[in-house]
Amino acid sequence: MAEQEISSRRWPMVVVANTLPVRRTKEKGRSIWEVSPGGLVSALQPIIQRAQGAWVGWTGTAGRAPDPFMHGDIANIPVPIGAAELRGFYQGVCNRTLWPLYHDAIRQPEYHRHWWVHYRAVNERFANAAAKTVAPGGLVWVHDYHLHLVPGILRKLRGDVRIGFFLHIPFPPEELFTRLPWRRQILEGTLGADVVGFQTKAGAHNFTRLAQRYAAARGRGSRLQFAGRSVHVAAYPISIDFEKYESVARHPAVLNHAEELRKNLGSGRKIILGVDRLDYTKGIDVRVKAFGELLSRELQTIDDTVFVQVAVPSRERIEEYQELRSSVEELVGQINGRFGEVGVAPVHYLRRNLPFEELIAMYRAADVMLVTPYCDGMNLVAKEYVATRFDNTGVLILSEFAGAAPELHNAQLVNPHDVDSLAEAMHHGLTLAPKDAKKNMRAMRRVVKRHTVHDWANSFMKSLKGKG
Numbered sequence: 001m002a003e004q005e006i007s008s009r010r011w012p013m014v015v016v017a018n019t020l021p022v023r024r025t026k027e028k029g030r031s032i033w034e035v036s037p038g039g040l041v042s043a044l045q046p047i048i049q050r051a052q053g054a055w056v057g058w059t060g061t062a063g064r065a066p067d068p069f070m071h072g073d074i075a076n077i078p079v080p081i082g083a084a085e086l087r088g089f090y091q092g093v094c095n096r097t098l099w100p101l102y103h104d105a106i107r108q109p110e111y112h113r114h115w116w117v118h119y120r121a122v123n124e125r126f127a128n129a130a131a132k133t134v135a136p137g138g139l140v141w142v143h144d145y146h147l148h149l150v151p152g153i154l155r156k157l158r159g160d161v162r163i164g165f166f167l168h169i170p171f172p173p174e175e176l177f178t179r180l181p182w183r184r185q186i187l188e189g190t191l192g193a194d195v196v197g198f199q200t201k202a203g204a205h206n207f208t209r210l211a212q213r214y215a216a217a218r219g220r221g222s223r224l225q226f227a228g229r230s231v232h233v234a235a236y237p238i239s240i241d242f243e244k245y246e247s248v249a250r251h252p253a254v255l256n257h258a259e260e261l262r263k264n265l266g267s268g269r270k271i272i273l274g275v276d277r278l279d280y281t282k283g284i285d286v287r288v289k290a291f292g293e294l295l296s297r298e299l300q301t302i303d304d305t306v307f308v309q310v311a312v313p314s315r316e317r318i319e320e321y322q323e324l325r326s327s328v329e330e331l332v333g334q335i336n337g338r339f340g341e342v343g344v345a346p347v348h349y350l351r352r353n354l355p356f357e358e359l360i361a362m363y364r365a366a367d368v369m370l371v372t373p374y375c376d377g378m379n380l381v382a383k384e385y386v387a388t389r390f391d392n393t394g395v396l397i398l399s400e401f402a403g404a405a406p407e408l409h410n411a412q413l414v415n416p417h418d419v420d421s422l423a424e425a426m427h428h429g430l431t432l433a434p435k436d437a438k439k440n441m442r443a444m445r446r447v448v449k450r451h452t453v454h455d456w457a458n459s460f461m462k463s464l465k466g467k468g
């Protein structure tokens with residue numbers, strides 16, 4: 001389809017997210033677009049393809065945007081973001097104001113008026129692009145904290161369309177949210193949607209309260225009235241493509257790779273695994289400390305057990321992330337220095353993004369999976385680990401403060417700030433009777449299998465169409 005035709009066409013279903021579902025890469029020296037890895041893209045792709053839809057988003061590179069293009073059956077509508085805007089909008093309001101504020105303010109959020117100007121301008125640009133892309137009476141699904149103002153702006157431009165908004169991260173309680181200088185604008189912007197979705201009931205509840213208090217919304221439960229319209233507010237917990245994880249985990253090459261990993265890490269040693277973006281919300285530092293505690297209290301020895309932490313580089317330009325990296329690397333160095341022997345490292349720290357099959361092999365190799373964020377919208381790693389344990393083996397240690405905790409209550413739930421309890425939980429996980437571990441894993445697998453990412457997307461779409 002020619003660029004002109006893509007630009008002038010109107011699409012019945014439009015997703016609006018900070019980034020496009022494709023990214024630039026090189027193939028035989030030629031620059032091409034490839035589908036970005038990740039659950040959101042694979043969940044939304046079939047829905048957009050079925051609906052003949054479009055995706056409005058940023059390419060990931062500052063400056064001019066390329067012309068709209070087709071990739072597979074999806075129309076990609078790039079939105080430009082300039083270099084200064086990127087600092088104010090993305091590195092500023094998104095990652096230094098809203099991200100820390102929404103995650104229990106575990107780092108001090110910063111509020112700068114010049115950042116907000118960029119946040120608003122970028123949101124307007126996304127809303128304008130969506131308004132030009134969606135067909136009369138069509139559906140628009142807006143994603144995440146980068147784009148809180150899009151529903152409100154779009155509503156003014158296109159009163160004929162149905163708008164949904166889903167927040168992937170926690171929505172904070174009143175004590176925190178009310179610090180935000182732009183709290184009214186964020187609430188009113190979000191209330192431009194017909195359906196506002198959160199990961200948990202707590203998030204939905206916080207929003208409902210705050211919308212009544214600071215944005216003149218009225219109503220109760222999941223139905224609010226705002227500006228003469230009805231807004232449905234509810235929890236839609238996100239999930240994973242269970243079958244995909246399970247089938248890759250069963251693949252002989254992946255199982256062989258898992259065996260090799262076990263051999264390389266030392267046969268007979270039990271493996272504790274952590275997999276996270278290198279983010280200060282994920283609890284990596286206390287987790288590493290707790291492993292040191294496990295060794296220093298002689299609950300386990302380095303001959304019995306090894307800890308592997310995969311940390312995917314993230315937001316590396318931001319100071320708090322650089323500090324976190326240094327402190328985690330220092331802790332790993334201290335533990336390896338104190339407890340290691342020549343040829344035997346207690347902690348293996350991999351700061352990189354692993355290829356998908358390798359990640360699954362890691363999940364398969366791990367006896368105990370540690371998912372201990374201080375605060376997390378959902379946490380897909382926990383669900384992915386469960387999906388790969390087709391033989392019902394393995395132990396999941398999960399933070400009480402992950403959005404996944406209510407669904408995965410058969411995990412070993414822990415307070416991620418409590419070093420002693422974490423060390424004890426690791427010890428308990430490593431020594432749990434196989435029949436008890438199996439019972440728990442079986443129960444968790446039932447939950448994840450029954451509610452996949454496809455169910456998540458379908459149930460949100462059903463509400464958006466006004467049918468549920």
Ligand code: GDG
Pocket residue numbers: 037038039168169238275276277310312352353354355356359376377378379380381382384403
């Ligand atoms: C936000 C919310 C919410 C990790 N390491 C590798 C790798 N990963 C993949 C995992 C998983 C994804 O990255 C991480 O997802 P999470 O849910 O754990 O966390 P966030 O990135 O913070 O996501 C979160 C999510 O949005 C969805 O709504 O659950 O609460 O914060 O899929 O597998 N993938 C590969 N190699 C790695 O080394 N290939």
